[in-house]
Amino acid sequence: MSITDKQKPIGVFDSGIGGLTVVKRLASTLPNENIIYFGDTARVPYGSKSNSTVIEYSIQNTKFLLQKNIKALVVACNTASSIAIPDLKKIFDIPIIGMIEPGSRMALSKTHNKKIGVIGTRATTSNLAYSKEIKRLNDKVEVFEKPCPLFVPLAEEGWIKHRATYEIAEEYLKELREEEIDTLVLGCTHYPILTEVIQKVIGPKVSLIDSGVASSELIKLELEKFNLLSDSGTIGSQEYYVSDIPAKFKEVAELFLGRGIEHVHKVDLEVLISEH
Ligand code: DGL
DSSP, rough: OOOOOGHHHHHHHSSSTTTTTHHHHHHSSSSEEEEEEEOTTTOOOOTTTHHHHHHHHHHHHHHHHHTTOOOOOEEOOOOHHHHHHHHHHHHSSSSSSSSHHHHHHHHHHHHHSSSEEEEEEHHHTTTTTHHHHHHHOOOOOOOEEEEEEEHHHHTTTTTTTOOOHHHHHHHHHHHHHHTSEEEEEETTTTGGHHHHHHHHHOOSSSEEEEEHHHOOOOHHHHHHHHOOOOOOSSOEEEEEEEESSSHHHHHHHHHHSSSSSOOOOEEEHHHHHHTT
């Protein structure tokens, strides 16, 4: 019996555990979808790598997921979304959804004073991915971007409410507080893991934009457009693959998702690189 396109899984990748913030939302917006997740934990962080390296890794990750017979790809990494999407769309003939456009649209729908802050990796902020997209959609808005590279290892480490996380957040978010932004884009999928700390430090009046929340509606619309929404009527499954230390991924993933996850598979990096 052949599997119809609608019943195929959605592929999701990130440099590590950050993309789980997208999976969490996706699983509640589209509960019937099967998801195959790849976290490139051997090569995290992407945010301090060059554009050409991020493109190369993104192509390898997509080829790996295509071997799992995916029907659509979600680039659950703002860094890869801001750099690699045009190349991925040129090479691969499946729907590909990134994080920048949905996050920008949601930020514009929330802001009242037209002052939006964006925090992300060095790569995302130095490419000005959000500033360009937000201004393309509305040029009357001011955008303030700030790299927060230490948030990624803190999230990977599971230091969700640690004192050190507060201190680092105070240092990073000081300038954005002074700019009196009313909306802050968490422009890295790792950052929603640290939401509690970020919200406390930036203040309760600032709306936080989570890539997962912002993108899940768009993913649904894209699947609808291509007639690819699952019609199985059963609850979808999630399968996890990482390129290093599955046990650590499992531990932090369970802490963040608040539930147990089954086996996390290890993908040999040598194989990932040589086969693709
Ligand atoms: N989670 C990723 C992002 O959304 C990347 C973090 C990193 O690998 O530096 O940008």
